Amino acid sequence: MYFIGEEASWNGFSYFNSKFGVYFEGHNKGTVAHETMHAMRLPHTFDGLRGEFTYKAQQTDNFMDYCHWSQDIEGNVRTPVEGRTLFRWQMIKLNYNLKYTH
Numbered sequence: 001m002y003f004i005g006e007e008a009s010w011n012g013f014s015y016f017n018s019k020f021g022v023y024f025e026g027h028n029k030g031t032v033a034h035e036t037m038h039a040m041r042l043p044h045t046f047d048g049l050r051g052e053f054t055y056k057a058q059q060t061d062n063f064m065d066y067c068h069w070s071q072d073i074e075g076n077v078r079t080p081v082e083g084r085t086l087f088r089w090q091m092i093k094l095n096y097n098l099k100y101t102h
C-alpha cells in the first residue's frame, strides 16, 4: 500500500488481480476496502461486464458502489452514503479468489 500525502482526482486506485493500492489525501477506510477488493478482482456494483449482478450506480451502501460521492454521475449534488456492506455473491467471489487465484 502506498499512501501519498497529496490530493488527486481520486482517493485511491488499484488494478484487478494486483498486490498494491495507492491512496491519496482524502482517502478513508472505505477507500482502502474498495481498492483492496478491486485488487482481489471484485468489480464495481454497476459494472455490467465483470459483475455477477449489475446495480444502478449510487443506489446501495455497498463498498464497491460510488455511494460516497457527493455528486451523482451527471454532476448533481447528492447526499453521500458511507460504503459499509457487501452482497453475499461478492463474499463468495472474494473467498474463491483468495483460495484459487493467489
Ligand SMILES: [Zn+2]
Pocket (backbone or CB within 6 Å): 034, 038, 044
Ligand atoms: Zn473502484
